[in-house]
Amino acid sequence: xxxxxxxxxxxxxxxxxxxxxxGLLAAVLRPKDINWYENRPANRLHRPxxxxxxxxxxxxxxxxxxxxxxLMAQTFKKAYNDGTSNLxxxxxxxxxxxxxQRYVYLREVNTFGGDQLVYGPKPLENISQALTARAQxxxxxxxxxxxxxxxxxxxxxxxxxxFETGEKTGAYExxxxxxxxxxxxxACFEIDGFDTFYDLFFxxxxxWNYKGSYKAYGEAAALLGVEEPxxxxxxxxxxxxxxxxxxxxxxxxxEVFTEGFTVYRFDYPEMEISINGQPQEDYGQAGACLAGEAxxxxxxxxxxxxxxxxxxxxxxxGRPNLLLMGESYDNAILKLxxxxxxxxxxxxxxxxxxxVGPFSFSRYVEExxxxxxxxxxxxxxxxxxxxxxxx
Numbered sequence: 001x002x003x004x005x006x007x008x009x010x011x012x013x014x015x016x017x018x019x020x021x022x023g024l025l026a027a028v029l030r031p032k033d034i035n036w037y038e039n040r041p042a043n044r045l046h047r048p049x050x051x052x053x054x055x056x057x058x059x060x061x062x063x064x065x066x067x068x069x070x071l072m073a074q075t076f077k078k079a080y081n082d083g084t085s086n087l088x089x090x091x092x093x094x095x096x097x098x099x100x101q102r103y104v105y106l107r108e109v110n111t112f113g114g115d116q117l118v119y120g121p122k123p124l125e126n127i128s129q130a131l132t133a134r135a136q137x138x139x140x141x142x143x144x145x146x147x148x149x150x151x152x153x154x155x156x157x158x159x160x161x162x163f164e165t166g167e168k169t170g171a172y173e174x175x176x177x178x179x180x181x182x183x184x185x186x187a188c189f190e191i192d193g194f195d196t197f198y199d200l201f202f203x204x205x206x207x208w209n210y211k212g213s214y215k216a217y218g219e220a221a222a223l224l225g226v227e228e229p230x231x232x233x234x235x236x237x238x239x240x241x242x243x244x245x246x247x248x249x250x251x252x253x254x255e256v257f258t259e260g261f262t263v264y265r266f267d268y269p270e271m272e273i274s275i276n277g278q279p280q281e282d283y284g285q286a287g288a289c290l291a292g293e294a295x296x297x298x299x300x301x302x303x304x305x306x307x308x309x310x311x312x313x314x315x316x317x318g319r320p321n322l323l324l325m326g327e328s329y330d331n332a333i334l335k336l337x338x339x340x341x342x343x344x345x346x347x348x349x350x351x352x353x354x355x356v357g358p359f360s361f362s363r364y365v366e367e368x369x370x371x372x373x374x375x376x377x378x379x380x381x382x383x384x385x386x387x388x389x390x391x
Contacts, residue, residue, distance in 0.1 A: 205245020213332035233264035308352035312338035
């Protein structure tokens, strides 16, 4: 019996070691691109350098990278969070409802208004250097291409405002004052208080909802000089699904914080669509969701995910060609904006090189015959280095 027990111990240690070694090798040799559980790019291990080791960034990258890359790490995290959250948030529910106009911290996010998950405001002093650098980079790009019309559309959200005090961070004004753009070429999707945010954004997810995205479509179209009437919704539809968005997952409360999914249905004009150069029947799964045939629902499923490049061709020759440099917020309005142009291209710099190839702004705009360029995104877009295209 002792020999058998010892053999089992050795076998267990061997299997555990193999599992950990396999996870480490996978993290180094075949890292994941997406953290599916939190709906974001997956962290990766950085290259070990003396400078990175001394400033601590390498150690941080190991911790964050292994948390995303080790085998079944996201599955274990989901199971743990879901298991503990049911009890925790069941106890807290009454407390949250009793403090509707206060931030209550819940694992990386907050609640506000009782059932709205929000991020806290980011102080301007924490991001001013990054905003200044982004403005300088955009100005240099615009100066190098006087033949193009450039536009900037900044999206305010919960990180731009303290809902308890009503004070804004001033990030948009700070960025706008440093951009060398003609008058009328920069605009802001404005949040003037919690009630506006509650009306225009999902409760459990970081994206805008159908009302917010349609408001943005109208404002972006006006910014770009679109003079023809906007595409009007045919109807408002409550889809037969419930979902739990990225904020709820980040808080470990996907089983507690859920919501419905309401959309506007549109009659889009005919257009050819391709993703990363491959023809597609549609962008997103709106048709399947409206028919109740989709397996699940979330922002990316309905409106479209984040490919390196999405292209739309209406065949309306004589109209300008548009390039959108953005992130996931623009997914919900791409087809709407594309309806007013000849060819529309949407590039997400996080994924373009991995899915399409190296990106050169000058070469791209020349090859595609671009006339107008719109930089569109929220605070994170304008402070993250990877979103700035190289000349």
